[in-house]
Amino acid sequence: xxxxxxxxxxxxxxxxxxxxxxxxxxxxxxxxxxxxxxxxxxxxxxxxxxxxxxxxxxxxxxxxxxxxxxxxxxxxxxxxxxxxxxxxxxxxxxxxxxxxxxxxxxxxxxxxxxxxxxxxxxxxxxxxxxxxxxxxxxxxxxxxxxxxxxxxxxxxxxxxxxxxxxxxxxxxxxxxxxxxxxxxxxxxxxxxxxxxxxxxxxxxxxxxxxxxxxxxxxxxxxxxxxxxxxxxxxxxxxxxxxxxxxxxxxxxxxxxxxxxxxxxxxxxxxxxxxxxxxxxxxxxxxxxxxxxxxxxxxxxxxxxxxxxxxxxxxxxxxxxxxxxxxxxxxxxxxxxxxxxxxxxxxxxxxxxxxxxxxxxxxxxxxxxxxxxxxxxxxxxxxxxxxxxxxxxxxxxxxxxxxxxxxxxxxxxxxxxxxxxxxxxxxxxxxxxxx
Numbered sequence: 001x002x003x004x005x006x007x008x009x010x011x012x013x014x015x016x017x018x019x020x021x022x023x024x025x026x027x028x029x030x031x032x033x034x035x036x037x038x039x040x041x042x043x044x045x046x047x048x049x050x051x052x053x054x055x056x057x058x059x060x061x062x063x064x065x066x067x068x069x070x071x072x073x074x075x076x077x078x079x080x081x082x083x084x085x086x087x088x089x090x091x092x093x094x095x096x097x098x099x100x101x102x103x104x105x106x107x108x109x110x111x112x113x114x115x116x117x118x119x120x121x122x123x124x125x126x127x128x129x130x131x132x133x134x135x136x137x138x139x140x141x142x143x144x145x146x147x148x149x150x151x152x153x154x155x156x157x158x159x160x161x162x163x164x165x166x167x168x169x170x171x172x173x174x175x176x177x178x179x180x181x182x183x184x185x186x187x188x189x190x191x192x193x194x195x196x197x198x199x200x201x202x203x204x205x206x207x208x209x210x211x212x213x214x215x216x217x218x219x220x221x222x223x224x225x226x227x228x229x230x231x232x233x234x235x236x237x238x239x240x241x242x243x244x245x246x247x248x249x250x251x252x253x254x255x256x257x258x259x260x261x262x263x264x265x266x267x268x269x270x271x272x273x274x275x276x277x278x279x280x281x282x283x284x285x286x287x288x289x290x291x292x293x294x295x296x297x298x299x300x301x302x303x304x305x306x307x308x309x310x311x312x313x314x315x316x317x318x319x320x321x322x323x324x325x326x327x328x329x330x331x332x333x334x335x336x337x338x339x340x341x342x343x344x345x346x347x348x349x350x351x352x353x354x355x356x357x358x359x360x361x362x363x364x365x366x367x368x369x370x371x372x373x374x375x376x377x378x379x380x381x382x383x384x385x386x387x388x389x390x391x392x393x394x395x396x397x398x399x400x401x402x403x404x405x406x407x408x409x410x411x412x413x414x415x416x417x418x419x420x421x422x423x424x425x426x427x428x429x430x431x432x433x434x
Contacts, residue, residue: 245426
């Protein structure tokens with residue numbers, strides 16, 4: 001009896017341990033996710049957006065670096081020297097200053113008075129570059145949102161198609177079982193069984209492909225959300241938009257005015273033009289002032305106990321091996337290149353808006369057509385099944401009706417989610433995704 005109790009107790013502990021391990025190793029339940037939650041997650045996690053935000057900080061720092069030329073500079077100095085009596089620097093230069101024993105401390109202050117507009121143009125160029133980088137950040141944000149929308153609706157489409165494939169397998173399995181039973185009772189031929197089994201195998205192949213597509217969709221969605229591992233989600237359905245795309249001409253005008261990448265390219269072109277002007281201004285003189293003051297508590301008798309001086313410097317460029325001319329030519333050519341790239345991008349935006357508008361319009365028309373196709377295919381399948389059960393139709397007729405019904409369901413599902421994707425594409429092209 002005692003041995004039996006020990007055995008039962010050990011068996012209970014073993015069962016509890018196995019159950020716990022199974023619970024720990026069981027896959028986690030899919031995370032519930034709406035489109036809005038997916039977009040917010042991507043905006044917080046995606047490295048491309050974080051990189052764009054960091055580049056915006058870099059641009060602001062560079063603008064501050066350029067603007068620092070407007071302000072005076074000040075430095076403090078501590079200097080000490082010991083030398084032999086009567087020592088002079090005799091080599092390394094044309095002059096021979098005397099070195100005095102001393103210790104001194106002081107400050108030096110300098111200020112750029114004017115460079116006749118060059119610093120102004122450099123600051124202007126930097127400020128425009130900051131604005132361009134801010135527009136690039138918005139454009140990156142829009143690109144991240146578009147990628148999320150594509151992946152989200154692509155995964156929803158794959159989930160729905162998986163349900164279609166599973167139902168198709170179940171329906172064709174039922175037909176195959178029924179035909180096999182009827183053939184065993186000499187009510188149908190072996191040819192009918194072969195056709196039914198072929199249809200079942202095709203449905204199973206469809207199921208395998210759709211399962212793979214679903215895993216691929218979740219991988220794409222995980223990347224779009226900024227995750228480095230693949231995650232599974234329970235996605236919420238989004239309401240289907242009912243309106244058709246509007247007129248094309250206002251959309252093109254809206255895109256040219258609103259697209260953040262276009263705005264960024266325009267600002268970059270203006271920045272390049274200001275920089276080219278600044279390079280031209282290198283030929284202008286530069287006027288600066290400087291002042292210095294300090295104390296000399298330890299010194300030789302020839303030095304005073306304090307010092308102070310002020311002065312100015314006017315630097316007039318005369319010749320430097322055509323350096324300034326080359327810099328100006330380079331900057332002007334870069335500015336012209338920016339202008340041409342802006343033109344090319346504007347043409348590209350017009351083309352992309354027109355393409356997205358045509359695709360959205362086509363997908364909107366597909367919605368009603370595929371609804372009609374699905375209704376007709378289901379009606380034809382019902383009639384084919386009734387005719388086959390009554391012995392009035394052939395297995396070929398039933399097989400074709402099943403195939404048409406499956407294709408119609410796939411087409412109707414694809415049309416719904418493809419239209420949502422095209423709506424996001426069109427909003428992106430119009431600059432509405434922010």
